[in-house]
Amino acid sequence: MxxxxxxxxxxxxxxxxxxxxxxxxxxxxxxxxxxxxxxxxxxxxxxxxxxxxxxxxxxxxxxxxxxxxxxxxxxxxxxxxEFIFTKYQAAHPFDDGSSAFLSRSISETAEGLGLDREVYRDLIDPIVSEWDYIASATMGPFEFPKRPLLLAKFGLQALKPAATMVHKFKETHTRGLWAGMSAHAIQPFTNIASSAIGLILSAVGHKYGWPIxxxxxxxxxxxxxxxxxxxxxxxxxxxxxxxxxxxxxxxxxxxxxxxxxxxxxxxxxxxxxxxxxxxxxRYGMGVFKMDFIIDGEIPFLDERCGDAATVHLGNTYEEIAAAESLTSKGGYPEKPFVMLAQQSKFDNSRAPAGKNTVWAYCHVPNGSTRDVSVAVENQIERFAPGFREQITAKSTMNTAQLEAYNPNYIGGxxxxxxxxxxxxxxxxxxxxxxxxxxxxxxxxxxxxxxxxxxxxxxxxxxxxxxxxxxxxxxxx
Structure with a gap:
């Protein structure tokens, strides 16, 4: 050199x-x-x-x-x-067989949230409308904003803990959907600013979609x-x-x-x-990653979940919040929040006909080497009974293996x-x-x-x- x-x-x-x-x-x-x-x-x-x-x-x-x-x-x-778009940007199934969905349409998403429809619309619509400015003002180092009132309005919501923001919602479906979005922040919902990621991902889903x-x-x-x-x-x-x-x-x-x-x-x-x-x-929680090869498609209780490349598995807000809190303290929840993706269902270049690849991970304590594959599989099986019988091959990566693969993933x-x-x-x-x-x-x-x-x-x-x-x- x-x-x-x-x-x-x-x-x-x-x-x-x-x-x-x-x-x-x-x-x-x-x-x-x-x-x-x-x-x-x-x-x-x-x-x-x-x-x-x-x-x-x-x-x-x-x-x-x-x-x-x-x-x-x-x-x-x-x-x-080239990007591929799906009908729903994210699906969030519940134990009773129902689901909440993030759609490209704010109206369609809001209508699925019952009593929370107007609250959701009032919260997300301004972010979607002003995304170009919000992105330029927040996706970089801190600078004095050109439109301070607009950014302050966004900041007042984004800086709230997700655990505070959830009180805006009455419906179980809305609260669960919010928990799934907020969990992408990979921190306890009681942390200040833990709402920011949930707000942004929801708004971006409406404006651009969640493509593969x-x-x-x-x-x-x-x-x-x-x-x-x-x-x-x-x-x-x-x-x-x-x-x-x-x-x-x-x-x-x-x-x-x-x-x-x-x-x-x-x-x-x-x-x-x-x-x-x-x-x-400071580094945050790590992830435990799983990949599967399965026969057929994932048999979700709610078949509409098959119309989303991303599925959040965790049931209610309370259950997801408790799991993320326990993990942040070094614990291992019996029912972790699992992020699942089914890309090959929409992209036939990923697997042979009749087969599918499935991508999933849950959060674990930083540096964990514990095998939590049973907990991950149980969560998928919970919302898609029969999934385990479809598995023909699988692999796991704990935090140490992820860091070995990509050294930027310190402790996962x-x-x-x-x-x-x-x-x-x-x-x-x-x-x-x-x-x-x-x-x-x-x-x-x-x-x-x-x-x-x-x-x-x-x-x-x-x-x-x-x-x-x-x-x-x-x-x-």
Missing amino acids: SKAYDVIIVGSGPNGIAAGITLQKAGLSTLIIEGRDTVGGGMRTADLIEPGYRHDICSAIHPMALASPFFTALDLRAHGL PKGGSQAIADALVSLYTSLGGELKLNYFVKNIDELAPYNTVMFDLTPKQILKIAGHRLSAAYKKKLESY DINGGIIDIRQLFTRPTVQLRPYRTSDQQIYICSSSTPPGGGVHGMCGYHAAKTVLKDCFNILL
Whole structure:
């Protein structure tokens, strides 16, 4: 590695590639280094169990890909990316055989919520209507808003604990649907700002949908890399960087990595005060992942659940809230909240005819190596009796195995650090431009910076803008 580059990016997740695209468009020379033989970070798809069965290893459903200001500015369709949409964006079944649904239509969703229809509409409709501004104002570092009253109105709701917000709703179906949305925040519902993710995912579902990429999540990574290389960007695979000093000559280095990894690779270049801040960075709950090959389709009690690629399994708000709280304290609920995806039902490139792949995970304590597969299967069987008999093959990944597969998943934390009020905009440290480190040549562009986890590229985009301004005097 002797060629000199303006910027070297370590890590090829959505944020690393987003940073590379942004820098290449500005006329810089860049190199992305990836430790694996395929790009993508959390956007990988592989024949995990048997040949011909395509499983998304990490991320599966991608509402934020369409809601991201960065992604929407790119013509990724020209690079082979195609999304598939389903009738319902998410389904939430209950023990009595009924279900709640998130539809593209606010009216259709609201009508299914009985007495809560107007409350739901009043809560979500303003976010959908003003999403473009809300996205630009919240999906990045904290800045003084151009429309402070509008953002304050959104913030007053988003900063509430999900456990407070639920009191707006009377219907069991609405409360359960809200719990499923809020659980994507991967934290107790009593935490301040735990409503933010639930509000955003609901609104984005109405505005854009919760699509699945045709061929798997790898298709997003491949399209991004295709664009990146078409702009002249360079890529090096199968190379795990162990020390920053081994890199080729560069002006700037950007890490699409979390603080724990950066300390190992470049800690000797950072000030003692900054290292102490990174050492105090907090990671959240982990996930236990399962993949299945089944005969036929999942036999949900409510057949309409088959019209959604995403199904939230957890029954009532109270049950889900208790499970998330117990897990956050290091416990293991007998009935965990399970996120399930059935991509192959809508994408026949994922499995042979008559067969299906199923993707599922539940939250577990960070660093857990306990096998909770029985609990996960029991939850699926609970809402789809006969599912277990359909299984022909399966695989499991505990938090240690997930971290081994993707080192950014410290202890199984898929968000690059807990996104609570203390680390919402101040991740990984408290500063106006959190992408900077104490070394003027080293920057962070991972989900450990604002706006956090998800396949949206906004962390990489904002980090690249900071690098362009600081190191090359280029303003975007």
